[in-house]
Amino acid sequence: MLITESLWEIMKKEHGYTDEMLVEMIKEIDLKDGRRDGRVLLPPVKCDACGKIIEKGSNRCLYCGNTVDMDLFYR
Ligand SMILES: [Zn+2]
Structure with missing residues (x-):
């Protein structure tokens, strides 16, 4: 969790991403298996x-x- 939070902050501070943009990316990744359920199988x-x-x-x-x-x- 600490690594994820650190990467999240780096993406915002160093690359200009917003929380909303990062949340959308998580949703896209979650849908790789066709289901929005918080995991990718x-x-x-x-x-x-x-x-x-x-x-x-x-x-x-x-x-x-x-x-x-x-x-x-x-x-
Ligand atoms: Zn083989």
């Missing part, structure tokens, strides 16, 4: 080489070793 990522599901927290397929491009904030 994206569907599992499948390996583009073998089609198996990539384990969360990894960008490498356990089955074939293929590396996939993941969203930096995928969770």
